[in-house]
Amino acid sequence: MTAIVQYTLSGLVIGGLYAIVALGFYIMWSAVRAVNFAHGDTLMLGSVLSIALMWAGVPLIVGIPLAIAASAVFGLLIERIAVRPLNHGPSSVGWMLSTIAIGLMLEAFVTVTFGADPRSLPSPLMGTPISIAGAGIFPHELLVPASAVALLALLDGFYRSTMLGRAMRAISQKPVAAGLMGIDVRRMALISFAAASALGAFAGILAAPIIQVSATMGLLLGLKGFLVAIIAGMSNARGIVITGFAYGVLERFIEGFGNTALREVLGFGVMILLLLMFPNGLFGQREVNKV
Amino acid sequence: MNMTTASSPPALLKVTDLGVAYGQVRAVQSVSLEVGAGEFVAMIGSNGAGKSSTMKAIAGVLAPVSGRVEFNGADVTGQPSHRLVRQGLAMVPEGRQVFAEQTVEDNLRLGAFVFSRTPKMIDEAVDRGFTLFPRLAERRAQAAGSLSGGEQQMLAMARGLASRPRLLVIDELSLGLAPRVLDMLFPVLQQLNRDGLAILLVEQLATQALAVSHRAYVMETGRVTLQGSARDLAQDPAVRQAYLGRH
Structure with a gap:
């Protein structure tokens, strides 16, 4: 019984992280029907920068916002140089290659400058674990699922009731019409990538005390976040967060009753199966448009 | 010519020798047209005549390859649509969007x-x-x-x-719509125009377009071939044969 609670709790932690990563993909996809495949690397960038700034003597309260801001600029650059020039409608795939390439370049650069050893960011909430129904968990870990839910509510309100949010969804559906409404489509695309990258960096920093920070930490997290977004159906934020949690819990159970290798095999296997059964995603709706 | 139309209103939109191309393919050769403040102007012509391309270049959806677009006295040639809207030039795009x-x-x-x-x-x-x-x-x-x-x-x-907007450009109002719907939409346009809105309507249904507009242009293969008051054009034998009587 304790094991089940333990797996569920730690599953919600890692699943919350997948959910936040997936929400970044959702933001980009909603705006331009393309994503930064190096999005996992913005997590890495955020946590590596905050650790580097900490080493340089910058207090975390300043360093963390700086790291997030720098990652947002990274997102701007990705959109401008790797996505926009190569994204000309649904059949374009050039942006996949270019963003993956930039991610690999960033990983190599960080390995050289930051070092290959995994690091960790200290957190005052990682001191003593608290006990929930016999299972132990650090207070900091609980921040992850809580953040995922809070971010979902925030994003939902943003898209539902701000002009910027409405415009950021409109540009992907009908870019020409969006321009005719007075929306600067290019600017919106930039904003969406900056926001997604800032969110990614935030996720990285949030995870930095829990998981090991290294140049390659973003690879699997980015991939799983993308899978979660795809399985949920790219256009449904709530579904993305639910799927993220579910995938995290599933992973922990497989790991707990099996082993780590089995986790990836079964986890990805289930994902592929779901994708075959629900091509539009678990929560995706078919795009409706009568002509 | 009667007295009320003797002095035309100052042009709100003035298009001079506009040319539009898609790569090497020239869609609009050279089009000049004007829409006065509060005027209702129609553009008719068959499919592929370059009407839509002309409108897209006017509204800033496409950049023209030649010519000049003036709106409200200012040169706005090549300005993107998101800026033109702020100056009072709006467009209802083809296919609703x-x-x-x-x-x-x-x-x-x-x-x-x-x-x-x-x-x-x-x-x-x-x-x-x-x-x-x-x-x-x-x-x-x-x-x-x-x-x-x-x-x-x-x-x-x-x-x-x-x-x-001060000028509303409408690209193919009738496309794919039932006559019953159009009987409702055309009077709305007329009312909007009476309330002071200038309208530039691109329309394949020439009879309806000429019935609601003040003036009209006929476009063929990238050029304006005829222009005049809607009433005169509706009587013109060439127009009647080419565009009217089919609907």
Whole structure:
């Protein structure tokens, strides 16, 4: 019984992280029907920068916002140089290659400058674990699922009731019409990538005390976040967060009753199966448009 | 010529020798046209004559390869659409182009995007749209993509009007719509025009377009071949043979 609670709790932690990563993909996809495949690397960038700034003597309260801001600029650059020039409608795939390439370049650069050893960011909430129904968990870990839910509510309100949010969804559906409404489509695309990258960096920093920070930490997290977004159906934020949690819990159970290798095999296997059964995603709706 | 049309109003839109090309393919050779403040002008012509391309270049959706577009006395040639809207030039695009995944109300709000800093004006724009087309009010929370073609055209028109333009360019109002819907939409255009809105309407249904407009241009293979008062053009034998009587 304790094991089940333990797996569920730690599953919600890692699943919350997948959910936040997936929400970044959702933001980009909603705006331009393309994503930064190096999005996992913005997590890495955020946590590596905050650790580097900490080493340089910058207090975390300043360093963390700086790291997030720098990652947002990274997102701007990705959109401008790797996505926009190569994204000309649904059949374009050039942006996949270019963003993956930039991610690999960033990983190599960080390995050289930051070092290959995994690091960790200290957190005052990682001191003593608290006990929930016999299972132990650090207070900091609980921040992850809580953040995922809070971010979902925030994003939902943003898209539902701000002009910027409405415009950021409109540009992907009908870019020409969006321009005719007075929306600067290019600017919106930039904003969406900056926001997604800032969110990614935030996720990285949030995870930095829990998981090991290294140049390659973003690879699997980015991939799983993308899978979660795809399985949920790219256009449904709530579904993305639910799927993220579910995938995290599933992973922990497989790991707990099996082993780590089995986790990836079964986890990805289930994902592929779901994708075959629900091509539009678990929560995706078919795009409706009568002509 | 009678006295009321002897002095034409000062041009709100003045297009001179406009040319549009898609790569090497020239879609518009050289088009000159004018729309006066408060005037209702139609452009008719067969499919592929370059009407839509002309409108896209006027509204800033496409950059022209030659010629000049003046709006409200200022040279706006090649300016992107998102800037032209702020100057009072709006367009209802061909095929409606509603934001299908968003609600009817959100579509209207997006139409008033230029008022982003004054939420009160956005609310007013939404109310105006619902007053103009009460059908839209009934469907305000529905996804725009679930509307019928006629309702989508109403939404596209209301959305185009939300920015309070001085000139509304409408590209192919009738495309794919039932005659019953058109019988409702054309009078709305006339009323909007009587209230002071200048309209430039591109339309394949020449009879209807000439019935509601003051003046008209006929376009063929990238050029304006005829122009004049709508009444005169409706009587012109060449126009009658080519474009009228089919509908």
